Amino acid sequence: MRYALLVQGAPYSQQASHSALRFAMALPERGHRLDSVFFYHDGVYNAARLAAPPQDEPHLPDAWRELHERHGTELLVCIASALRRGLLDEREAARHGKEGHSVEPPFELTGLGQLIELGRRCDRLVTFPP
Amino acid sequence: MRYALLVQGAPYSQQASHSALRFAMALPERGHRLDSVFFYHDGVYNAARLAAPPQDEPHLPDAWRELHERHGTELLVCIASALRRGLLDEREAARHGKEGHSVEPPFELTGLGQLIELGRRCDRLVTFPP
Amino acid sequence: MAQSDPPGELLVILRHAPHGSSWLREGLDAALVAAAFGQSVTLLFQGEGVMALLEGQDSGALGQKGTSATLEMLGMYDIESLYVDAAALARFGLTRDDLLLAAEPLEAADTPAILAAHPQVLVF
Amino acid sequence: MAQSDPPGELLVILRHAPHGSSWLREGLDAALVAAAFGQSVTLLFQGEGVMALLEGQDSGALGQKGTSATLEMLGMYDIESLYVDAAALARFGLTRDDLLLAAEPLEAADTPAILAAHPQVLVF
Amino acid sequence: MILHILNRSPGGSLVYRDALASMGPDDRLLLIEDGVQGALPAQVRHFEPVLDRLFALREDLVSRGLEGRCDEAVQVVDVDGFVELTEEADKTVSWF
Amino acid sequence: MILHILNRSPGGSLVYRDALASMGPDDRLLLIEDGVQGALPAQVRHFEPVLDRLFALREDLVSRGLEGRCDEAVQVVDVDGFVELTEEADKTVSWF
Numbered sequence: 001m002r003y004a005l006l007v008q009g010a011p012y013s014q015q016a017s018h019s020a021l022r023f024a025m026a027l028p029e030r031g032h033r034l035d036s037v038f039f040y041h042d043g044v045y046n047a048a049r050l051a052a053p054p055q056d057e058p059h060l061p062d063a064w065r066e067l068h069e070r071h072g073t074e075l076l077v078c079i080a081s082a083l084r085r086g087l088l089d090e091r092e093a094a095r096h097g098k099e100g101h102s103v104e105p106p107f108e109l110t111g112l113g114q115l116i117e118l119g120r121r122c123d124r125l126v127t128f129p130p
Numbered sequence: 131m132r133y134a135l136l137v138q139g140a141p142y143s144q145q146a147s148h149s150a151l152r153f154a155m156a157l158p159e160r161g162h163r164l165d166s167v168f169f170y171h172d173g174v175y176n177a178a179r180l181a182a183p184p185q186d187e188p189h190l191p192d193a194w195r196e197l198h199e200r201h202g203t204e205l206l207v208c209i210a211s212a213l214r215r216g217l218l219d220e221r222e223a224a225r226h227g228k229e230g231h232s233v234e235p236p237f238e239l240t241g242l243g244q245l246i247e248l249g250r251r252c253d254r255l256v257t258f259p260p
Numbered sequence: 261m262a263q264s265d266p267p268g269e270l271l272v273i274l275r276h277a278p279h280g281s282s283w284l285r286e287g288l289d290a291a292l293v294a295a296a297f298g299q300s301v302t303l304l305f306q307g308e309g310v311m312a313l314l315e316g317q318d319s320g321a322l323g324q325k326g327t328s329a330t331l332e333m334l335g336m337y338d339i340e341s342l343y344v345d346a347a348a349l350a351r352f353g354l355t356r357d358d359l360l361l362a363a364e365p366l367e368a369a370d371t372p373a374i375l376a377a378h379p380q381v382l383v384f
Numbered sequence: 385m386a387q388s389d390p391p392g393e394l395l396v397i398l399r400h401a402p403h404g405s406s407w408l409r410e411g412l413d414a415a416l417v418a419a420a421f422g423q424s425v426t427l428l429f430q431g432e433g434v435m436a437l438l439e440g441q442d443s444g445a446l447g448q449k450g451t452s453a454t455l456e457m458l459g460m461y462d463i464e465s466l467y468v469d470a471a472a473l474a475r476f477g478l479t480r481d482d483l484l485l486a487a488e489p490l491e492a493a494d495t496p497a498i499l500a501a502h503p504q505v506l507v508f
Numbered sequence: 509m510i511l512h513i514l515n516r517s518p519g520g521s522l523v524y525r526d527a528l529a530s531m532g533p534d535d536r537l538l539l540i541e542d543g544v545q546g547a548l549p550a551q552v553r554h555f556e557p558v559l560d561r562l563f564a565l566r567e568d569l570v571s572r573g574l575e576g577r578c579d580e581a582v583q584v585v586d587v588d589g590f591v592e593l594t595e596e597a598d599k600t601v602s603w604f
Numbered sequence: 605m606i607l608h609i610l611n612r613s614p615g616g617s618l619v620y621r622d623a624l625a626s627m628g629p630d631d632r633l634l635l636i637e638d639g640v641q642g643a644l645p646a647q648v649r650h651f652e653p654v655l656d657r658l659f660a661l662r663e664d665l666v667s668r669g670l671e672g673r674c675d676e677a678v679q680v681v682d683v684d685g686f687v688e689l690t691e692e693a694d695k696t697v698s699w700f
Contacts, residue, residue: 001691006382010140012214013172014405015444015611015637022445022663026683030691041286042143042172048216052226057214058446080289084142084187086178086232096182100230102216112293119270119380120299124690127382129611129700131595136506144281145320145515145541152321152567156587160595171410188322210413242417249394249504250423254594257506259515259604273697275622277517279571280542307622308520311545316573321587326571345622351519353550358577372628375606381697399526401613403667404638431526432616435641440669445683450667469526475615477646482673496532499510505601520618 001123003027003034006115009130010042011060012053017046020128021063028071035122036074037064038115039107042130044082047075047107061107068106076118079109131253133157133164136245139260140172141190142183147176150258151193158201165252166204167194168245169237172260174212177205177237191237198236206248209239268300268341271378277311278327279320284312287384288330295337302341302378303334304371305363310348313359331361343374392424392465395502401435402451403444408436411508412454419461426465426502427458428495429487434472437483455485467498509534511597515541515604518554527603528557538585538593539564544574552579565590605630607693611637611700614650623699624653634681634689635660640670648675661686 005024009016020037027034039046051061067073083092086102089109093101103109119125135154139146150167157164169176181191197203213222216232219239223231233239249255272291276283295301305313317328334340342363349355349365356365366374375381396415400407419425429437441452458464466487473479473489480489490498499505512531518524524546531537537558539546546554547564555562559581566586569575578584585593594600608627614620620642627633633654635642642650643660651658655677662682665671674680681689690696 003690010172010175010215012406015403018444018446018448019611019636022683023686026687030684030687032687040290041282042140045140045175045215048232050218050223050228050230050232051214051216052218052222052228053214056449058448061216063446081286084181084183085140085175086181086191088180088182092182093180096180098180098182100180100232102178102180102230102232112289113297115290116270116294116297116299119382124696125380126609126690126696127698129383129698133594142282145279148320148322148324149515149540152587153590156591160588160591162591170414171406186325188324193322211410242413243421245414246394246418246421246423249506254600255504256513256594256600257602259507259602275520275619277542277545277572279568280515307619308517308542308545311572314573316576318571318573320571321567324571347625348519351550352545352548368625371626372631375626375697376628379695381606381695383698383700399523399616401638401641401668403664404611431523432613432638432641435668438669440672442667442669444667445663448667452669471529472615475646476641476644492529495530496535499530499601500532503599505510505599507602507604522616522618 001032003032004118004122004125005037006125006127007037007039007043007046008041009128010045014130016128016130017060023126024067034071034073036076036118038118039077040081044077044085044087047077047087047103049102049104065106075107076110076114077103077107078112080112082109131162133162134248134252134255135167136255136257137167137169137173137176138171139258140175144260146258146260147190153256154197164201164203166206166248168248169207170211174207174215174217177207177217177233179232179234195236205237206240206244207233207237208242210242212239268302269379270294270299271302271304271375271381273304273306273381273383274309274312275307275383277308278317279324283384284327288327290382291339292337295339301339303339304343304366304374306345307348310344310352310354313344313361313363315358315360328360392426393503394418394423395426395428395499395505397428397430397505397507398433398436399431399507401432402441403448407508408451412451414506415463416461419463425463427463428467428490428498430469431472434468434476437468437485437487439482439484452484509597511593511600512537513600513602514539514543517542517545518551519545523603524554531558536561536563536593538590540568544568544572547574547578547582549579552581563593605693607689607696608633609696609698610635610639613638613641614647615641619699620650627654632657632659632689634686636664640664640668643670643674643678645675648677659689
């Protein structure tokens with residue numbers, strides 16, 4: 001089946017991101033495809049490219065990136081949630097006259113409409129709230 | 131009296147930052163001095179220099195900056211909480227081999243010891259949790 | 261009235277009060293976007309979420325926008341299927357007269373059917 | 385035993401369970417740093433925080449470190465004044481035998497005095 | 509005397525129980541943010557033991573449309589009153 | 605059939621009440637994260653109406669030292685079992 005996940009918890013604050021990642025890793029083994037992960041509310045902080053967790057803790061943004069590389073899973077970040085929280089890719093940084101950026105591919109800033117679209121397109125949408 | 135605040139909620143997600151700012155603004159009018167604000171847990175996200183909230187919403191990082199400029203209030207960000215969440219100043223970015231930074235003065239990355247020190251030095255420490 | 265409508269495609273359950281967090285606004289945003297994309301959307305104000313419907317709300321002390329203006333726009337988005345958790349209203353001592361919108365009180369016994377009827381359910 | 389010690393300078397109340405959030409770790413970090421700065425620190429495990437004391441914890445499924453290793457280091461930091469909310473223990477059906485550390489059960493009636501006795505109280 | 513600050517509604521969170529259990533006979537309780545829901549007449553019974561020392565922050569009541577619906581036992585304070593409560597207390601404890 | 609997912613402890617949050625009230629007669633409830641505290645024998649009574657359809661995630665029990673303390677009414681599943689529950693359900697609803 002085609003799955004999508006909605007992640008709404010900040011990494012390193014709540015377990016939501018960890019739970020979502022574990023669930024994501026288990027999907028291929030049961031023959032499913034994880035189409036996309038949509039990050040909303042504080043979940044958008046998972047896309048922070050500068051995250052520097054201690055070496056003996058999981059690196060969550062890297063773990064998401066790996067998921068993308070291994071399975072082609074889209075990493076979609078709600079743009080409205082992200083901008084106010086200081087998560088800007090190069091394009092948005094330029095558009096807002098800010099020097100530097102805090103989000104980079106494979107994370108993509110996108111509209112909330114993508115979440116609605118995922119709900120329609122995928123067989124299952126599982127939410128991981130904080 | 132000398133006050134310090136401990137802010138632990140993410141801006142734009144919980145009211146904590148707003149409540150703390152309102153309280154901070156009321157202190158001088160009653161003859162108090164706000165020595166420092168210590169940002170811990172998700173409160174560290176208040177220091178995100180790239181925050182770009184909609185024009186008709188309060189700009190929280192700017193509001194903290196203004197508080198600093200007007201009253202000399204220190205804006206102390208727990209470094210351990212900040213690094214894992216992707217909030218790095220230029221020095222930490224260099225130290226971790228990252229290009230770009232996400233925190234800038236007057237926000238200062240500092241150790242948790244500063245919080246303990248504030249509790250000792252100030253007459254009142256008021257916490258604003260998420 | 262909501263009860264005679266065919267069930268919508270998306271049920272958004274709003275469980276958070278205005279101002280204390282961004283959940284309510286973010287849940288409403290999801291509902292509005294879904295409606296703009298042509299989905300038929302049902303809202304259920306549950307638990308503390310019933311506070312969203314209270315008459316006489318205002319902006320926050322720092323000028324934070326609330327959500328009541330958004331609620332008044334629901335009709336423009338054709339979101340007309342509105343339920344409010346009857347038990348929560350009672351718990352807060354509120355009646356329909358206290359509400360800024362006409363939402364249909366939903367008894368606990370009727371809640372499972374509403375969830376079952378919608379292909380998609382999001383909780384905020 | 386804790387009851388005969390003079391009250392400490394800082395009381396840290398730990399109200400969150402391990403793994404579900406970072407609150408417990410962050411509260412313990414604050415306690416350890418205070419102790420390292422020479423303050424005498426008291427810990428109170430309250431509500432869901434009593435889960436922190438449960439014997440037999442492990443790392444998370446992704447290798448997330450828990451907090452039980454930190455708890456075992458408390459003695460090295462001279463943090464020896466440990467209380468556990470007796471009502472919460474009972475609510476979870478736990479007894480002192482389930483705990484990895486000797487913490488003194490604190491009855492609700494005795495809690496206000498502990499808060500009053502410490503010049504500084506932090507809740508996590 | 510301690511000023512306890514509560515930002516959660518008794519309609520959703522049980523933290524108010526531990527806050528109350530931790531209060532001494534002279535301590536005060538201030539409801540802020542979502543906590544002001546507890547000032548409604550139908551909710552205020554949760555705070556029965558401290559009704560004579562129960563405060564709520566006006567700004568948070570106003571933004572939620574609750575100012576006129578407050579139980580009369582609750583003492584409503586503006587942000588200056590909040591500061592004043594912290595002056596009068598030896599320390600503050602924030603529950604969440 | 606809906607799979608309901610709960611990540612809050614009945615010892616701290618009241619959300620479990622609304623989750624239960626929203627469950628149909630065939631719906632299932634999976635406890636994860638802090639929610640697995642509800643699997644303790646002393647807590648499981650909160651889930652009385654759905655005891656025959658109550659699940660808990662093994663990994664979250666293990667990391668908390670709760671695996672051996674679970675009430676026997678609770679069906680313990682690993683993460684593959686979690687995925688399987690989502691397959692068998694028409695949809696999932698996450699409560700927090």
